[in-house]
Amino acid sequence: xxxxxxxxxxxxxxxxxxxxxxxxxxxxxxxxxxxxxxxxxxxxxxxxxxxxxxxxxxxxxxxxxxxxxxxxxxxxxxxxxxxxxxxxxxxxxxxxxxxxxxxxxxxxxxxxxxxxxxxxxxxxxxxxxxxxxxxxxxxxxxx
Amino acid sequence: xxxxxxxxxxxxxxxxxxxxxxxxxxxxxxxxxxxxxxxxxxxxxxxxxxxxxxxxxxxxxxxxxxxxxx
Numbered sequence: 228x229x230x231x232x233x234x235x236x237x238x239x240x241x242x243x244x245x246x247x248x249x250x251x252x253x254x255x256x257x258x259x260x261x262x263x264x265x266x267x268x269x270x271x272x273x274x275x276x277x278x279x280x281x282x283x284x285x286x287x288x289x290x291x292x293x294x295x296x297x298x299x300x301x302x303x304x305x306x307x308x309x310x311x312x313x314x315x316x317x318x319x320x321x322x323x324x325x326x327x328x329x330x331x332x333x334x335x336x337x338x339x340x341x342x343x344x345x346x347x348x349x350x351x352x353x354x355x356x357x358x359x360x361x362x363x364x365x366x367x368x369x370x
Numbered sequence: 371x372x373x374x375x376x377x378x379x380x381x382x383x384x385x386x387x388x389x390x391x392x393x394x395x396x397x398x399x400x401x402x403x404x405x406x407x408x409x410x411x412x413x414x415x416x417x418x419x420x421x422x423x424x425x426x427x428x429x430x431x432x433x434x435x436x437x438x439x440x
Contacts, residue, residue: 228412228434228435228436228437229412229415229437229438230436230437230438231376231377231378231438232377232438232439232440233381233437233438233440234381234440235378235379235380235381235440236440239439239440240379241377241378241379242373242377243377249413249415251438251439252415252438252439253415254439255437255438255439256415258439264414264415264416265414265415265416266412266413266414266415266421267412267413267414267415268412269411269413270373270376270377271371271372271373271376272371272376272377273410273411274408274410274411274412274423275436276371276376277408277410278400278401278407278408278434278436279393279396279397279400279401280393280396280397281393281394281397281436282436282437282438283435283436283437284435284436285433285434285435285436286407286433286434286436287431287432287433287434288407288423288427288431288432288434289427289431290427290428290429290430290431291427291428292406292407292409292424292427293404293405293406293407294401294402294403294404294405294406294407295403295431296403297401297402297403299397301435301437306433310431310433313431330402330403330404347440348440351439351440354380355381355440358380358381358382358383359381359382361382362381362382362385362386365382365385365386366385
């Protein structure tokens with residue numbers, strides 16, 4: 228689901244119209260080579276906000292519309308492992324099996340490559356990097 | 371929320387205005403596993419059709435990743 232730009236810059240700017248949003252989504256698809264279907268949210272972020280507004284979150288929704296998994300950051304490995312566990316459990320439900328669902332919540336860790344992230348900010352445009360550095364100062368002042 | 375506020379033009383302005391703090395603070399109490407997901411629409415990038423998420427989860431489990439170029 229294509230959302231607002233998290234770190235807009237001179238090269239890839241914030242959305243001033245739905246056409247700009249579509250063009251940026253196409254740029255992502257073509258530059259990264261994404262083959263999965265991409266849905267584009269409306270200009271006011273109705274879907275993004277309904278699901279919590281995190282910039283890189285992932286949700287798994289089961290048949291019937293029940294939320295099965297949510298994460299405020301996308302880890303493909305974590306999602307894949309969850310889907311395998313869930314499917315294995317689903318196939319062992321009564322009456323043929325003997326499993327019961329339960330809820331869990333964890334805090335996970337992800338690798339952070341600051342320099343690679345800064346390079347991606349510069350790809351968005353120089354001011355994207357400058358604005359992030361300014362935000363880092365604001366976060367430091369809050370602590 | 372209007373389009374201008376949602377599509378902030380500058381990231382430091384978004385942080386300085388407290389929007390990022392409010393959104394991250396709201397996340398822990400937002401929609402959880404076991405609850406019904408909101409059904410919403412998105413425009414398919416490839417052909418411009420409007421797609422309801424429910425039309426996908428009626429048929430199979432769906433993984434929805436949110437993100438943008440930047």
